[in-house]
């Protein structure tokens with residue numbers, strides 16, 4: 300069965316739209332997301348444009364601040380501090396990756412954690428570890444919402460996360476092990492140094508593939524009846540498509556799909572849910588539900 304990110308994200312956007320209208324009615328303000336984009340990375344341009352467009356769709360205000368990739372770290376940090384102080388901004392994200400001369404750790408830690416709707420700030424990550432109210436990173440949050448929507452049983456299952464990035468793999472492993480639903484899994488976090496990766500993945504009831512390599516997860520690595528979540532968005536140039544590129548997941552979908560109970564497609568799966576995670580965090584900030 301397909302875990303249909305398109306269907307679920309459209310349904311959740313309707314709910315978010317209604318809640319944004321209620322915020323406007325009670326406070327006189329729309330939820331407001333500000334994004335900072337440095338440089339012209341193709342993927343980042345696409346993601347930020349989609350974030351802004353979706354804000355508009357659900358009735359949020361959005362502000363995009365753009366810098367050339369030559370911007371200094373000092374100037375960027377000063378802009379973050381200015382937005383931190385702006386009482387009319389509920390959420391602030393700085394799109395990653397950043398140019399080499401800018402320290403992403405400094406950027407992340409400078410964002411006011413009360414507005415950190417990406418959930419990357421150490422305070423939010425620490426609170427997540429303790430199962431306290433916090434902003435959960437958008438992609439892991441979107442995956443939780445998808446598992447919840449399809450009422451997928453997670454308690455006691457073996458969840459294998461492939462990839463230990465700060466944005467997806469590491470937080471996902473924490474979330475799947477939490478005493479919560481979705482959660483209560485026995486989690487294995489795998490990475491480039493993992494020995495016998497094929498055997499480890501084959502023992503998974505739930506596979507979360509976030510490694511950034513096209514078709515990395517093959518049919519031979521997947522147990523019959525597993526749940527497969529594909530976080531990969533691997534872009535390859537293609538003359539055959541209107542956009543000029545084609546997207547591939549980290550999972551060899553054609554070969555894996557017949558073996559598993561549930562699988563997310565790429566595109567149309569996790570990518571769309573990431574936006575929902577971000578919108579829900581921004582809404583929660585506007586409603587002061589977390590802090």
Ligand code: GUN
Nearest residue numbers: 392393394395396417437
């Ligand atoms: N780059 C890739 N994913 C993300 C994300 O979720 N947030 C930000 N800010 N940058 C990203």
